[in-house]
Amino acid sequence: MNKHEAPINLAVLHTGTRHDSGPKHVTGTAEYIDDMIEPVGTMHAYLGLSTRAHAEIVSMDFSAVRAAPGVIGVLTAEDIPGENDVSPSHKHDEPIFAVGKVQFWGQPVFAVIAETRDAARRAAQLAKIDYADLDWIADVRAAQAAGGRLVTEPLKLERGQVEAGLAAAPRRLQGAIAIGGQDHFYLEGQIAMAVPGEDEDVVIHSSTQHPSEVQLMVAAVLGIRHNAVTVNVRRMGGGFGGKETQGNLFAAVAALAAKKWNRACKIRPDRDDDMQSTGKRHDFVVDYDVGYDESGKILAVDAVYGTRAGFSSDLSGPVSDRALFHADNAYFYPAVRVRSEPLYTNTVSNTAFRGFGGPQGMMGAERWIEDIAYALGKDPLDIRKANFYGTDKDNVTPYHQVVEDNIVHRVVDELEASSDYQARRKAIIDFNKTSTVVKKGIALTPVKFGISFTATWYNQAGALVHVYKDGSIHLSHGGTEMGQGLYIKVAQVVADAFGVNLDNIKIMPTSTGKVPNTSATAASSGSDLNGMAAWDACEQIKARLLAHAAKLYQAEESDCHWVQGGMTIGREFVPFAELCASAYLNRVQLSAAGFYKTPKIHWDRATGKGHPFYYFAYGASVSEVSVDTLTGEYNVDRVDILHDVGKSLNPAIDIGQIEGGFIQGMGWLTSEELVWDDKGQLRTHAPSTYKIPLASDVPPVFNVKLAEWSVNREPTIGRSKAVGEPPFMLAISVVEALGMAVASVADYRVAPRLDTPVTPERVLMGVERMKREARG
Structure with missing residues (x-):
């Protein structure tokens, strides 16, 4: 029995199957972008970062940069043929390169393109930039004291009579909690490699959780249509939300250089610069006013969730929204009003991070539960259960x-x-x-x-399944693998659907050329969405194979049954590979595009009501x-x-x-x-x-x-x-x-x-x- 015949696991779904890349991770053979063989003549880019938190740019001198050994050129905002923006929001407020003003320490101002990464990195330090310093805002309290400028629209959720509930409550407490941020600290940092093609074409290898957004951003930056940009993602060395939007800039810079000089270009910042210039988990300050009774039962809650958003909107709106969605955690409030304040600060624009605001929302809820318990001299668990x-x-x-x-x-x-x-x-x-x-x-x-994604339109996924004549299967879908096991779970779904072993499934890299208009792999929805899309594709192919089998063997479809390894037709067993081979000879389509959209969900942000x-x-x-x-x-x-x-x-x-x-x-x-x-x-x-x-x-x-x-x-x-x-x-x-x-x-x-x-x-x-x- 050769390795292709040996079953990995007959009971494929709902079993503890190892990660598909586990052995590769352990042995160091898992291929990441920095492991890929570079095309001949590959250039390397490095970002030049601001050294002020908030300042006008008075002048920029790149003569020493251009004269440095190995330097091919310098990119600034003037070299962008399309939009100088990589913001995922409608505000278009996140430039690739700063123009006229820098708004946080570490903001990209230019990029050096050189023959080697070391040459580009060294040359980036030679730029001479003169600044005129401006006042800067550091954190939530400073932003509130400065007037509370918001980077995006706030949200209010309200139900019941809050003022009346607070006034009538036998007990009342006020307080505040400061909740710190967090860096993603992924093992593989931000990285992208762009390979130019003919006409407008460019292929991007990006460490991103959202290939379709990178495709959109690169197209907008280059001033071309989406179909000219192909984004490929085999795997990431961790993401945690830090590669949902933050990879946009690096892919755009690599693509700009690749098309300008018609040579492949790769960009990978050092850990220090990565942490300086990329967004983090939002830190919050939650101010709360809670009314409750002698048993610890909460009667009314009024809270404001102030958020250090950073200099641009990025995902601060939806993150602060989700914080409010989880300000209840597991507790019922008879009367409640919670409001968000996504505040402008002169710090890097904060972004998605595992939980996406939900952890901060829950931390606020658990704080007032704790306050009530200590005020009443009770076990906090008793207060939790009571609510x-x-x-x-x-x-x-x-x-x-x-x-x-x-x-x-x-x-x-x-x-x-x-x-x-x-x-x-x-x-x-x-x-x-x-x-x-x-x-x-x-x-x-x-x-x-x-x-679910609170942006309802993201709750969709596509998949592409090919079955070949020998019964082997190609699986593509819109989800990305960052170590969390999404690929193996969806492969288990496909193996289970066809009744074959996992070694029949070839998991393909995620590509916008295979599955278009993908949603980010985020919001814990990867398996829900992509698993169902892949299952839909399998069901289409199975329906064709069922009809083919019934016709070929002159049987009723009701007498044809899928079993492990193939199909029974009456008393006859037909192996899956044999069934596929005969289907090909009879011109039966063995490929299908699957699709899934989450049912039941709806959300009206203006009214703060829905089923999100x-x-x-x-x-x-x-x-x-x-x-x-x-x-x-x-x-x-x-x-x-x-x-x-x-x-x-x-x-x-x-x-x-x-x-x-x-x-x-x-x-x-x-x-x-x-x-x-x-x-x-x-x-x-x-x-x-x-x-x-x-x-x-x-x-x-x-x-x-x-x-x-x-x-x-x-x-x-x-x-x-x-x-x-x-x-x-x-x-x-x-x-x-x-x-x-x-x-x-x-x-x-x-x-x-x-x-x-x-x-x-x-x-x-x-x-x-x-x-x-x-x-x-």
């Missing part, structure tokens, strides 16, 4: 969607029992009474996360921590997670996504701190100054389980649920556990109110504040 959405009432969201699939009660109850939460909490309280230096904390937090999410994914986590009150250092000792992925397409991949999402979320909330200096320069721009979680930060006890009883009530692919983003927010339990440890210093009488990231410094400051409170 959970109901199943037949108290189940309308702030955006007026009815929650029809609520399983948060069961998820939380099962995790509470399996993690032995109550006994551990009691033991921790007893420990804290006698331990003078080390304090412990524990918290259980839930997640309810809406699945197809369904919700749920989860819960328990985190236990130990804090050294003398230094602020802490350990995450144990984490227990129960998460809902519906009927998992691939449990091995899904558990890996949950584990990775939690750890990345923990990094956002505890160690990944972005710091700008008094000149507006980002100082945390490399591994030496920016701390992502390490292997040693993984909790020594880390229990992750799927809610295997869950089946999506909606007819998604395999009745599964999305898994990319929802686990990220499970890490909020770490912040709440740290809060409990800090609050123990004042005998839990004062809400800890720790801003994020909860670094050891912030923990120590919190402990000192609690000591002052304890002294009276």
Whole structure:
């Protein structure tokens, strides 16, 4: 039996199948753009970045740049034949190269094109640019103090009588939480290579989550039609949202150079410049006013979500929208008003990041839950349970969607029992009474996360499936692979549909030349959309094969049945490859374009009402921590997670996504701190100054389980649920556990109110504040 005959897994769908590129990742044979053989004569580009946060450009002198060894030329805004813009919004407010003014430190001003990357990088430092400095705005509070200029339209979600609810509430609290940003820190940085073709044609190899948007941007920049630009993506070394829009600029610069000099061009910034010049997770300041009763039941919420958007709109509008969509998390508010403020600042334009504003929305909700618990002297879990959405009432969201699939009660109850939460909490309280230096904390937090793009038109996908005469299959679709396992999941769908083994499926790179008008691989929708599109293509081909088989064997279609490995026709078994070969000889089309659009969803932003999410994914986590009150250092000792992925397409991949999402979320909330200096320069721009979680930060006890009883009530692919983003927010339990440890210093009488990231410094400051409170 040769390797093509050996089955990988007969029960293909809903099984823990390895990542298709797993062995390549481990052995280093997975091909990324920087591994590709460069065409003869490939040029290299490097960006020249501004060294002011906000300034008029007085003059630019590139004579030394052009005279540097190996330099071919310099690109500025004057060299762009089309639009000098790579903004994904309708505002067209994000130039490739700054014109007249720079608006953040690290903004691209020009690009050097040279024979080698090193020559281009060195030459970029030789430009002489004179600036006239302007006042600059650094963060949310500074932006609000300066008048609160917005980069895009704000959103308001409102339901019920908020003022009346607040006024009538027996108890009321006000507060604020600052929620830090986060750098994507993908393993593979931004990179693109453009290869010019005849006429207007250009082929782009781009590390992007959104090939069709890169196609659109390059076409607009070059002043050509979309059909002249082909964008190919085999895989990315991580994305996390950082390659949804941020790859546009690099692809555009490479394409500009390639067409100008008729030579291939590649661009790859250093990590430092990548971090300086590309957008990050939005940091927020949430101001809130909450009314509640003696039992901890919330009666009314009024909150404003201020957002550091950066200098341009990018995706700040939809990100701040989704923050409001998740300002409820798993809780019902009888009266609610939440408003967004996407604020202009002289910092890099922030962008998509795993969760897309949802984590910040939930962090605000969990803060006022925590405040209520400490004000009443109760376990925060009791307050959470008291405010959970109901199943037949108290189940309308702030955006007026009815929650029809609520399983948060069961998820939380099962995790509470399996993690032995109550006994551990009691033991921790007893420990804290006698331990003078080390304090412990524990918290259980839930997640309810809406699945779908809130921009309704993105909820569509295409796929192209070819079946060849020997029964082998080519699979193309619009989703991109960034390590999350999308390719293997969709391949499992196709293998299952045809009843063949996975080794029959050849997964093709994502290409705008194969599947047009693709949506970004984002919003946790990759498997939902592309899996269904591929399944649709398979069903078309299967219908033709069924009709062919019935005709060929003179049988009724009802007597023809798909089985593993082929088809039974009456009592006769016909192998899949034999069926395909005969179909070809009888001129049966063995190729199909599949399509899927998400049903049921609609959204009216003007009224703040609709059904923007197809369904919700749920989860819960328990985190236990130990804090050294003398230094602020802490350990995450144990984490227990129960998460809902519906009927998992691939449990091995899904558990890996949950584990990775939690750890990345923990990094956002505890160690990944972005710091700008008094000149507006980002100082945390490399591994030496920016701390992502390490292997040693993984909790020594880390229990992750799927809610295997869950089946999506909606007819998604395999009745599964999305898994990319929802686990990220499970890490909020770490912040709440740290809060409990800090609050123990004042005998839990004062809400800890720790801003994020909860670094050891912030923990120590919190402990000192609690000591002052304890002294009276």
